[in-house]
Amino acid sequence: MPSFSPSSSSIRAAALAIGAAALAAALLILVTIGSIAMAGGFLAAGFVAGGAVAAWRLLRPPVETGLARIDWTITRTIAATTDAAVAVTDRAGRLVCANDAYEALFEGLPTPPVLPLDTAGVAALGLAGRTAWRDGRAEVKGLIGAEVGLDATVVRAGEDADVLVWRFAATGEHDLAARIETMLGGAIGDRLGQGGVMVALLTPNGRVRAATRVLSHRASGGNGSIIGRDFAHCLITDSLGLVRFEREGLEGSPLRLIQLPFGEGEDMPILLAILDDRHDAPAIGASASAHVRSLVSLMPFGMALVDRDGRFLQMNTAFVRAAGVDAAAPPLYPGDLVVREDKSAVADAIRRFASGATHSADMAVRLKDHPDEPVALTIAGARGLGDAAVLLSLKDNSEESRLKREVAQATKMQAVGQLAGGVAHDFNNILTAILGHCDLMLMRHSPGDSDYDDIQQIRTNSNRAASLTRQLLAFSRQQTLRPQVLQLPDVVAEVSNLLKRLMGETVRLEVTHGRNLGPVRADPGQLEQVVVNLAVNARDAILSANPQGGGRLTIQTRAVTAAEVRAMGSDILPPADYTALSVSDTGTGIPPDIIGKIFEPFFTTKELGKGTGLGLSTVYGIVKQSGGWIFADSKPGQGATFTIYLPVHSAVADPLRTPPKPLPRQGDTWGSGVVLLVEDEDMVRAVAERALVRQGYTVLTADNGETALEVLRTSGQPDLLISDVVMPTMDGPTMVREVRKRYPALPVLFMSGYAEEQLRKSIDIDKVAFLPKPFSVQQLGEAARDLLRPG
Structure with a gap:
């Protein structure tokens, strides 16, 4: 406990006050009596008294303040040793301490009880805080946080019991329980009530966490909600063991209580179905079975009922969808859903649970429709569900x-x-x-x-082979693009005449353009190739479906807003503004087993010798390299539609990125000077050397970067350095950086079979030219001449 001691400023203030009072008294005596001696005596007595007070205050023992100071650094360090989220508030409701787990769970460090929970959770937490101030401790279970379920414990603490310690622990069962809680309080709960089924979700200690409106009304007698109450107190039993609502008394309708499997563990919630029953109804009657089947059919997750002989009694819609079952001809046994290797395991598990096992178990099975993708099948023993003995649950894994x-x-x-x-x-x-x-x-x-x-x-x-390599580079998204800001209708217009000739007389071409189309940034030549490739494929599909009558090819452009993309619900296409290009045909369509392979290289459905299988893969590569997306949609016999989404380019075109205009070419490529040629491929180095020598240059050669540096040490500075980019031992850019240290103004020409755009990302060297392979003797001579041209 810290102590209080007088400060020098307070002592000085007290002494000055006594001195001032003594001076005032001396002046008064001097004025009234006129005695200087008596006035001086009063003044001296005042100064003595002031000194005595100051000495007494200095020598007085310290007085305890009674205010305890808490070292919150130590408190926070101790709180950090637990995985639970811990916070401390004072009497004024201020947050004075919290550990890292609390900060991670509740972003922004909000003060309890006002936390990011549902309305009921905030109210329950506030009540727990008031209870803790009164009783010293309170607990709240089943809170619904942003991502997990929470249990909260509130404890009054401190030497003077003046702080509250809030502790939050994740329960891990929030997802399913929270969904069911929401459903029971909404339209699904009302539909269950209309079908005669009342459902309650109870906490592990039997308190009502959620209930349908019909159940809440009957159990409370219409006098409010039963949320938070012990459900056992809402029921009574008679001498025959029949269960009724306590509010309805012994004259009320008997009830049948059915506990549905929810999950493993003693701390899991309890899902309870309550059905009206008659005195003369059997223990397990047709009425109860009908209510249970209504309940199962309304469940949003895949559920099915199986009898003691292992046959299906019922499958809800979600189960049919997850299992890929034909609703018109459902299977008789669960084993009919799975591959042959899993049949015996499923049959044994159902037999075991039908004979008395009460817990549940998960097993991985492979469905016949999707043998390569195992799914989780949950099996649980069923009691009180009519003829049903086993409850199956199957998750829909299609998405x-x-x-x-x-x-x-x-x-x-x-x-x-x-x-x-x-x-x-x-x-x-x-x-x-x-x-x-x-x-x-x-x-x-x-x-x-x-x-x-x-x-x-x-x-x-x-040259035809060189065109094929360009297609390979386009597929691999490594070709050199010359992007421009353009409008898609202009690109379609450029190739429309060519398309009309390609389509022939029997295929009708229709082109439509939408309004308010945003500009896109792409290579116009490559986009033209995309349109031509898609149109040729569509023409072949149309003629394959109807060789005589032909068909229709439709090219359409339209604007797609970010809101429309969100409405699509696509997991691949990010929300943004796009300009879309669609190419549709009236051909045979694409079979479902092939549509997933159409963009793969060298995959083709055409006859041998009539296709390389690079058409659509080239389209895919160009679209992806342009920052866009392409999707194929088809139904067998109803044609196919390819849709390309290119992002709208909102920025003004950058003149610095505009491709430079080519220098005027002259027929004469003769030159003079010393050229250092560095190339690791012998055949390329030989032909380039002969071409340069024929055009008048003196050529020095090297097969890698290190050899080139040795040549420079012995021969001095050349007039031009021509080098491959990718070489063993030392690559071209590394070698050029070393050369530029000695000869900073040396012109450099890189040549490579890789795309320039791909290599520019790794070549951070100024003032270098690029010559793509394959090149002709003329192109090599022109490139060397341009770099050596004065100015």
């Missing part, structure tokens, strides 16, 4: 399974995309060598030579 398939598809597409990018890089190196040697041979042959046409044919086929 979860769909999301898993989509994630697996995205992962597979990413892995294949990386593989495609690597294949395209190696293939571009080979094509560079082929095209380069063709160009070198064409320099020695003129049109009309016997070999000229053959060389041109090799060159033409090599």
Whole structure:
């Protein structure tokens, strides 16, 4: 307990007050009597008295204040050792201490009892606080927090009993219990009441947590709610053991109480169904069975009743949907739902629970319709449910399974995309060598030579192969895009004439555009390729369905707002404003077992030799690289619709990102100077060296970055450095950084089979040019000439 002692300022103030009083008295005596001696005596006596008071206050023992000070740092440290959320409030209702668990559970550190709970929870917590001030302790169970259920304990503490300690522990059963509590108090509870079924959700100690309105009215006699009351006090029994409501007396209707399985553990809530029964009804009668079946049919989760012989008695709608059952021809036994390997396990479990097991158990089974996706089947013994002996519960995993398939598809597409990018890089190196040697041979042959046409044919086929690698890069989203701010109707208009020729005479093309379309940022050339690929696929599907009569291809653009995206409920498409492009056909449609594979590379349903399987995968890659989304929707026999969503570009086009205009080309690519050529592929290095030498350059070569640095040490500064990007030992960018330390103004030309856009992310070097592979001798000469051109 801290003590109180006088301060120097208080002593000085007291001394000055006594001195002032003595001075005033001396002046009064001097004025009235006129005696200077007597006035001086009074003044001296006053100063003596002031000094005595000051000395007495200095020597007086300290006085206890009676106010205890609590070290909240230690208190908070102790509270941090528990997993429960702990808070402390004082008499004034202020929050004076809380541990980290409390701060994590209730963001913003609100003060109890005003916490982010439901209205009933806040009221119950406030009552517990008042009870704790009065009785020293109070408890509240079954509170519903933001994400978990909570039990609260409130204890009065402190040396003077002047603080409350609030402790909150998560119960872990909030999700299901809270859903049932909400349903019982709403429209579902009213429908149960109309069917003659009263339902109550009780806490583990038997108090009413939730009840249907009919049950609350009858149990209370219409005099209020029964929430929080001990349900046993609402019932009475007669001499025959029949149960009635206490408010209705012995003349009331007998009741039948049925406890439904809810969960394992003694601390789980109790779900109780109450049915009216007649005196002459059997213990388990047809009336009770009808009420139970009504209750099961209204449950929002999949439930089914099985009799003692292991046959289905009833399946609700949620169970039928989760099990993939044909409602018109339901199976007789639960084993008919699962694969052959799981039949015996399911039959044994049902037989065990039907013969007397009272607990519940979960088992993983594989349904016949989805043998690759195990689901959880809950089995519980049933008592008081008529002919039913076993209660089955099955979770609907269809949405979860769909999301898993989509994630697996995205992962597979990413892995294949990386593989495609690597294949395209190696293939571009080979094509560079082929095209380069063709160009070198064409320099020695003129049109009309016997070999000229053959060389041109090799060159033409090599260019076709180069186009195929560009498709691979598009699929892997590694191609170089030249994005611009544009309108989708303009892109469609650019290719509409080409599409009319591609569609032929039998397929009718219809184009419609919506209003208020937002601009998008994409490569117009690549978007044109997307439209053409989708249109050609649609034409083939139409002609396959009706070779003679043809059909209709519809291209539509429209605006999609963020509100419309939210209304779709898509887990993939993020809410935003989009401009959508749809391509629809009247063809045969896409079978359900194929629609999930259509964007995979090299997957095609066309005849052998009529398709590479890269059309839709290229479309997918271009759309994804442009920041958009593509979805396919089809019903067999009713055509297919491909919808592309591109985000609306709201910013003004950045002139700095506009592709620079190409320099005017001249026919003469001859030059002079020393060129250091660094390339790890021998065939590419050989053809590039020959091409540069033929055009007048002195060429030094190196097969990797380290060798290039050695060449520079012995030969001095070249006029131009041409280097591959990806090389063993030391890659091109690392080598260029070392070279630029000695020669900062040295021009550099990077060449690579990977896409420029992909490489620019890892090349943070200024003033470098890029030449994509495969390139021709002419393109290499022009690139070298432009970099060495003065200015």
